[in-house]
């Protein structure tokens with residue numbers, strides 16, 4: 174799959190957050206979105222996921238498919254999207270069923286969460302919650318990963334595990350766009366957004 178974005182402009186609260194932005198990613202390619210707080214990194218990811226409307230520009234996926242963009246991507250934002258009263262495995266089983274995946278136990282294992290799978294999500298540490306959110310990447314196969322600060326709260330070993338997942342995804346022809354202030358453990362092109370007004 175390939176994604177091409179051109180002339181992207183997004184407005185929020187009546188303000189232009191960015192304009193004239195574009196990039197192209199082919200199979201196995203990654204893009205790191207950088208820039209200061211408020212520059213529009215999360216806004217760009219949400220627009221790519223189809224969660225924010227474009228004021229101008231186009232986002233094209235090829236080859237063309239019947240599937241909508243939201244069905245081809247994983248968007249993992251700042252919030253970990255876990256129900257606190259459900260156990261980790263219940264949370265993942267729910268999101269996996271919703272998104273059409275099946276590999277819940279495998280995903281929990283890959284993210285090193287087996288020991289806490291039966292704990293309510295409310296009891297998980299910040300890094301465990303982040304890993305639980307990222308486990309969806311494994312539970313449900315999707316070609317385009319849109320990740321907002323994926324390494325936040327992760328210790329060195331977990332960062333390495335997530336780096337390995339990213340490299341496997343790219344080696345399999347997947348695409349990755351990540352907003353991050355920290356170095357990403359994969360080879361990636363850079364898109365630097367300007368200073369916030």
Ligand SMILES: Nc1ncnc2c1ncn2[C@@H]1O[C@H](COP(=O)(O)OP(=O)(O)OP(=O)(O)O)[C@@H](O)[C@H]1O
Nearest residue numbers: 185186190208209210211212213214215216217369
């Ligand atoms: N719901 C909203 N309504 C209006 N403006 C918003 C809204 N959400 C964000 N913004 C504004 O959009 C701009 C870009 O925010 P965004 O969250 O995309 O920045 P960012 O580059 O991801 O920042 P950070 O590095 O702090 O995560 C900011 O000026 C912010 O105040």
